[in-house]
Amino acid sequence: MNTNRRNTLLAIIGLGAAYAGLRFLPDLGRDKLVFEMIDDPLGFRRLTAGESSSGFDPFLGLGGSDADHLADSEIRVRSDICGALYGDLHTDPGIVPVASFSDYFCPYCRVQTRRLAALEARPDSYLRVIWHELPELGEPSILAAKAALAAKRQGAYVAFHQRLMKTSFQATPRYLMALADSIGIDHAKLIADMQGDQVARELETSAALGRILAFVGTPAMVIGRTVIQGEVSDNTLLRIAAMEKEEGWASTCVVA
Amino acid sequence: MGFDMRCRVIARSPNLIFATIASLVLSVAALIPLAGSLHAATSGIFVNPAINARLITAENGVAPGAMTLTAGLYLQLGDNWKTYWRSPGEVGIPTSIDWTGSRNVAKVDLLWPAPERFTAFGIENFGYHDQVVLPLRVTLADPGAPVRLVARVNLLTCSTLCVPQEFTLALTLPGVNGIDEASATLISTYADKVPDDGVLSGISIETAHFDADRTALTLTARSKRPFDDPDVFPELGSGTAFGQPDIRLAENNHLLWARLPILSAADDLPVLQITVTDGDRAASLTPDLSEEAVQPPFRIDRALPGLTELAWIAAITLLGGLILIVMPWVFPVLSIKLSAATGLPGRLPVRIRKSFVVSALGVLTFTLLLALAMLVARGFGMTVGWKP
Incomplete structure (x- = not known):
């Protein structure tokens, strides 16, 4: 009887230890997040741990557009970086905005788009994704970006990208019509928006943000005030989002 | 050394405009060919973490009467970085070279060594990793005269990040004889990898x-x-x-x-x-299209894990279970169970056996429930795992 009781006690201690192990061990395996503060634009920081984007010169895009135009959009964006990144969302401290920059011709961009859309769609998510296109890979990539942004104007950005996952983008009227039909958006509006000023301006804004935040390529994202380039896990992403929420990312936007 | 230090200043420079200008100056400095040195058969080097590129030629100079030159774009890619074939696959961009500014060059043919298949993130891509030389066949406008090659290269490098690279490499070859053995070997190695018309490859x-x-x-x-x-x-x-x-x-x-x-x-x-x-x-x-599809030579039945694979899974599962049982907090529970099952004197062996069977079933049911809960959690988009 005595042995039995001691065994029960041991068992309970054992279970306690196992629980403690399960509860706290994953923390030991976590990498520490390392940030580097950015001096310009002030208030932003860069995730540097395990990052693959250091050592490059900031990329200025293939085929330069005219310099004055670039300078103008850069001045406009600098006056309100958060507005350029997050649109109207930067006034709500209850959410954490994520600006996603991608290019149709970059393989890993598709993964980022898919994962961010999935994270945003979780029922308990406080992330809001703002989709930017950063077409740096020549004319086809600019056309694909315009089509994506035009689809976004009909609330079909993610659907558009998912549809493109299994095809090569072609900027032919027939292709765009079939594509618009298959994701259930208005074809005529898609074409009109692709050529519209608003899409052009959106591309300019994203390009200016890319230059100001010194992206070296695509994909890139900005969570709150943290700039990330390269692969990060969902968990790291969520940890950063939680930090941004806790630390009040929106204060950066007030300063700017 | 000086170059290295200046790079560090740029990496931490607070001023983007300064950094951009400085890096432009640096890259231009790095790209200016060794114009003065007569026997250089390589250009300057363009280098960053993704790629190390230079122009090489098999000849140290243009031999009298020579109508063509053999050159190559040498690309050394960083770990996990790739660049693309002429048909890059689902996405990606092939390398392109603009020869504007070259002297005594009639045309340049770019040859593509056979690519590798990369399947990354569910996307099929064809290209190169590690090292590749894209052989270049340069036809001269004026045979035997000195040549200046100016290559404005546009290529895409991707790992989990896509970084487009745009750089200029230049190389001057005087009118002298001579072969650069190392470059010649390198170029011919990759020229051998260029697909043929089927005659030699069979x-x-x-x-x-x-x-x-x-x-x-x-x-x-x-x-x-x-x-x-x-x-x-x-x-x-x-x-x-x-x-x-x-x-x-x-x-x-x-x-x-x-x-x-x-x-x-x-x-x-x-x-x-x-x-x-x-x-x-x-x-x-370039085959002619045929009317009928040829039937496969054999059928492949459903893709099940092979017998050895299954045996491995079973062995590892068994080992995992064993380790769990031997853990100090599980072992005592077993002894409790054992003494409960066999402890009372006069119990029939049938009853004891039955009690073990029922316990085993209980364990199985619980494990299945756990697995089910995991699947449901995954279905709702939760991440199930250990590592962050």
């Missing part, structure tokens, strides 16, 4: 057939030498992408049968070109 394509609604390409190829580790890269213009091939070998590996799904087809299809690679040899061929 590869020919027998049939190629598109489905009526262009959903798949079925082809058969034959080789004089048995195929070892073949791959198939069809090209049909930039608007058409092919999925992963189902390749089957027959007739003692002399016959290759392949079927590739077509992911997207352009409206007007150019001539079909198929590159078949097999180890060191490769052929790029």
Whole structure:
């Protein structure tokens, strides 16, 4: 009887230890997040741990557009970086905005788009994704970006990208019509928006943000005030989002 | 050393404009060829973490009367970085070179060594990793006269990040004789990897057939030498992408049968070109389309894990269970169970046996419930795992 009781006690201690192990061990395996503060634009920081984007010169895009135009959009964006990144969302401290920059011709961009859309769609998510296109890979990539942004104007950005996952983008009227039909958006509006000023301006804004935040390529994202380039896990992403929420990312936007 | 230090200043520079200007100056400085040195057969080097690029030539100078030169764009890629073939696959951009500014150059032919297949993030891409030399055949305008090559290179490098690279490499060759052995060897190594017309490689394509609604390409190829580790890269213009091939070998590996799904087809299809690679040899061929698809040489039944694979899974599961049981907090529980089951004197062995069976069933049910909960959690998009 005595042995039995001691065994029960041991068992309970054992279970306690196992629980403690399960509860706290994953923390030991976590990498520490390392940030580097950015001096310009002030208030932003860069995730540097395990990052693959250091050592490059900031990329200025293939085929330069005219310099004055670039300078103008850069001045406009600098006056309100958060507005350029997050649109109207930067006034709500209850959410954490994520600006996603991608290019149709970059393989890993598709993964980022898919994962961010999935994270945003979780029922308990406080992330809001703002989709930017950063077409740096020549004319086809600019056309694909315009089509994506035009689809976004009909609330079909993610659907558009998912549809493109299994095809090569072609900027032919027939292709765009079939594509618009298959994701259930208005074809005529898609074409009109692709050529519209608003899409052009959106591309300019994203390009200016890319230059100001010194992206070296695509994909890139900005969570709150943290700039990330390269692969990060969902968990790291969520940890950063939680930090941004806790630390009040929106204060950066007030300063700017 | 000085270069290195200045780079560090740039990396931490607070001022973007300064950094950009400084890096431009630096890259221009790095790109200015060794114009003064007469026997340089390589250009300056363009370098960053993704790529290390330079222009090399087999000749140290232009021999009297020479009408062509053999050159190469040497690319050394960083860990996990890739660059693309002339048909990059579903996405990606092939390398392009603009020769404007070159002197005594009539034309330059860029040759493409046989590519590798990369399947990353569910996307099929064809290209190169580690190291590649794109051989260049330079035709001179004025035979035997000095040559200046100015290559404005545009290429895409991707890892989990896509970084477009745009840089200029230049190289001047005086009118002298001489071979740069190292460069010549390097170029010819990669020139040998450029797919041929099937004569030397012994590869020919027998049939190629598109489905009526262009959903798949079925082809058969034959080789004089048995195929070892073949791959198939069809090209049909930039608007058409092919999925992963189902390749089957027959007739003692002399016959290759392949079927590739077509992911997207352009409206007007150019001539079909198929590159078949097999180890060191490769052929790029333009077959006539056949009326009928050739049936596969054998059927592949459902893809189940092999017997050895299953045995491994079972062994590892058993080991895992054993380790769990031997853990100090589980072992005592077992003894409690054991004493409870056998402890009372006068119990029938049948009853004892039954009690063990029921316990085992209980354990199984609980484990299944756990597995089910995991699957449900995953279904709701939760991450189930240990590592952050």
